[in-house]
Amino acid sequence: MQSNLSQVLPDTAVVVDGRLQLAGVDVVDLADRFGTPLIVLDRASLETRAKSYAAALEPARVFYAGKALCCVAVCEMIEALGLSLDVCTGGELETARAAGFPMERVLFHGNNKSVGELEAARDLGVGRIVVDSHDEISRLARVGVTSKLLVRITPGVEAHTHHYIQTGQEDSKFGFTLADGAALDALRRASELRSAGLVGVHAHIGSQIFEMAAFDLAVKRLAVFLREAKDAFAFEPTELNMGGGLGIAYTDDEITPPPADSVQRILAAVEREFSALGLAVPELSLEPGRSLVGSSAITVYKVGTVKRIPGVRTDVAVDGGTSDDSYQKGLPSPEQTDRVYVSVDGGMSDNPRYPLYGAKYQALLANRMNDESTLWTTVAGKHCESGDILIKDVPLPVDVREGDLLCIPATGAYTYSMASNYNRITKPPIVMVEDGKAVEIVRRETLDDVLKLDRRLDGSAL
Template structure:
C-alpha cells in the first residue's frame, strides 16, 4: 500500500507485509534501516530528490534554477545538483566550502547573506563565484574594494525588499519593508543601490533579486512580487540607459507536512505566474530549496517511554528531539508521525510526541493520534523532514547529530555520517 505523496512522503514510501507490516523507503524496511544505522536517522530518497530537481528544471528550461543550499547541503547533494543541471545558492563561507568540496563550478554559485565578512567575499572573488547578491551599501563598498584589488569585474545582483507580505510566520517572512534583508523598494534604497553599483567600475550589475519568505502555498505573493520587481527593473533601465538581463525572484514554495495542509502549486504553476509578470527578454531565475529537499526525507526515531498523566494526556518520548528538529520549538512548525515498524489494530489515542532534551518546549508533534498500544521499541517515522532539520541541527545537551542515509532501489548508503562523542570532545582544549 502506497502512502499519499500529498501528505509529504517520498514516492517510494509504502506500507508492506500485512499484519507484520512496516514502512519501506527506497525499497528498504525501516526495521532494517534502524538496525544498520541506528536512530535517530534521516532517510533521504535519492530518486525523489532528483525527480524534484527535474520538475523545476522542466518548468524553467530557458532560465536558471538555483537550489537553496540552506535547506540541506552536503557534498553528495552538490553532486546530484550538478548532474541535474541546477545551480546553487549559498549564504556563508561554510556553505561555499561544501559547494567546492562537492565539485560545483564556482561560476554556477550565487552567494547570498546579509552580513558577509570581508574574508568570505575575498574568497568568493578568488574562487570566481558567479554572482554575489549585495545586501547593503557597506557590502557594495567592501566588494568594490576587493574586486579592484583582485583586478576583476565581479558580477552582482541587488537584493530588493519589494514590500510584499508572504502570509507566513514572521520569522520566515523576508519581503516586507521591515526585513533585515536587502534594500527597501518603497523607501528608495533599492534605487540608490542601483546607482551605486552602476557607478562602481569593478562591479557588473547582472540582475535584481527578491525573496518574500518561506513555506508559501499560494501564488498571490509570488505574482505581486514579480510585478513590482519587473516594474522596478524597467524603471531602472530607463533611468540609467542600461539593460538589466536577469530577475531572480527567489524561492519559498511550501510543502505539505501533514494531512490537511494546503497542497501548494506545482513548480510549473509558480513559473507560469512569474513569467506572466516578467518581460520576455529578461532571464528568470528561481531558488527552490524546501520544495526539493523537504519531501525527500523521513526522520526515524525509536520510542523510549510512554507516559500517561491523568487529566493531562499521553507523552510518547523518542530518542531525538529539538536538537535534530528545532523548527516546532522555534516557530511552531507542525508535523505528523506514524508507527512505522509494525502494524497495529489498536484504536487511535491522542498523544504528544516529545524529545529527550531538558526543555518543556522539546515537542516534535502535538495532538497526534497514534495506536493506543504504542510502546517502547516502536519506530516512529516523521515525513517531510528533508528541509532545515539537519541544517539546523545542534548538539544541545551534547547530543550527537544524526546521520543522513540515501536510499535507492533497495540499497542504502551514508552521505552524512553520525557524529560521535569523539567529534564533540575534539573541539575542547
C-alpha cells in the same frame, strides 16, 4: 498505508508486511543498521522535483538553496542534475568547493558577507553575488570581486506564511527597500562596481508559501521599480531571481501544486508585468530549497518513555480543530483529555522547527504501518527543556510503546541544516536510499567529535 500519509512521504514509500519501505529499502532494517535518530533521504524524490523545476524554467537556472540541506553528497547530486547552487555563507561555499561544484554555477547570498567570504568568492570564481547592503557594496569594491551581481530588493510583499520565516517585508534585515529610494541608489552604485556586471535584481518574499498571488504582487512591484531604474539611468536587467519559498505538505491537509505549475505562474507574471511597462522580459531564475528536499526525507526515531497524564488536556479538539489550531485537520477528533507524551531519542537538536515557529508534522510507526492511529499524542524529544517538542498533537496507535520506530516525514529541509549539539546530543547521520540500496552520506556525529573541540582549563587538548 493510511491514504493521508502518501502526501507527506517520499515518492518511493510503500508498505510491505506492515513495515515502511523507501526506495525498496526496509526502514526498520535501516534503523537496525545505522541506529536512530536517522535521516533517510530518497534520491528519486529529490531528483524528480529537481528535474521538474529545471524543465519548467529551461533554459534559465534553478539555484538549489543549499541552506535547506547542505552536505557534499547533496551538492554532488545537484551538480549531476545540472542545477545551480545558492550558498549563503563561507561554510556552504566551502562545502560546494569540496563537492567539486562548478563555481560559475554558484550564487552567493547573505546579509553580512565578511571580507574573508567575499575574498573566497573572488578567488574561487563564484558566478554570481547577490548584493545585500550599502556596506557590502563598499566591501565588494575593496575586495575587487569579479562575479556577476544582482541587487536584493525587499518588495514589501507579505507572503502568507508564519511571521518568523517571512523575509519580504520592508522591515527586514535583508536587501534594499523600495519606498525610501535605497534600492535605486544600490542599483546605481552596484552598476558602477568593477565586476563582471550588474545583471539584475533578486527578491525572496518568504517561505512555505501557498499563496501564489504574493509572487504576482512582488513581480509587479519589481517591474515598476525597474521601469524607474531604466528611466533614471538606463539600467535594464537581463536576470530576475525570485528566490525560493514554495510550500510543501507537512500534514495531510496541505495540498501542494506541482512545482512546474507554480513556476508557470511566476513566469507568466514576469512576462505580463514587464511587457506592460515596455521593459524587456528578463530571464527568471528561482532558488527552491524546501520544495526540492523537504519531502524527500524522513527522520526515524526510537520511542522510549511513554507518559500518560489523565485529565490535563483541556483544549480538546472540536470538529477536527481547536482554538489554537494545533490539531491536524480532517483526523478524528477524540474526546480525549489525557495528555500522552511519546518521547523519542532525538528532539530539538535534530529538528528545531516546532520550538522555532510551531511547525506541524505527521508521524507514523515504521514497524506498524497498518495499525490504526487513534490516540492523540505529543511527540517530545529527550532534551532538558519543556519546549523540546517535535509534534504538538498527532495521532498514533493506542498502544504506542518503547522500541517502536517513529518516523516524521517531510524533514529534508531545515532540520539537519539547523541541527545543534544542545545538551551535548550528537547529530544524526543521513542515509540516502536508491534502488534497494542505502548509502551513508553524512556519518553519525560521535561524542568524540564533540569533545575534540574542548580544552582543559590550562588550554590543553583532552
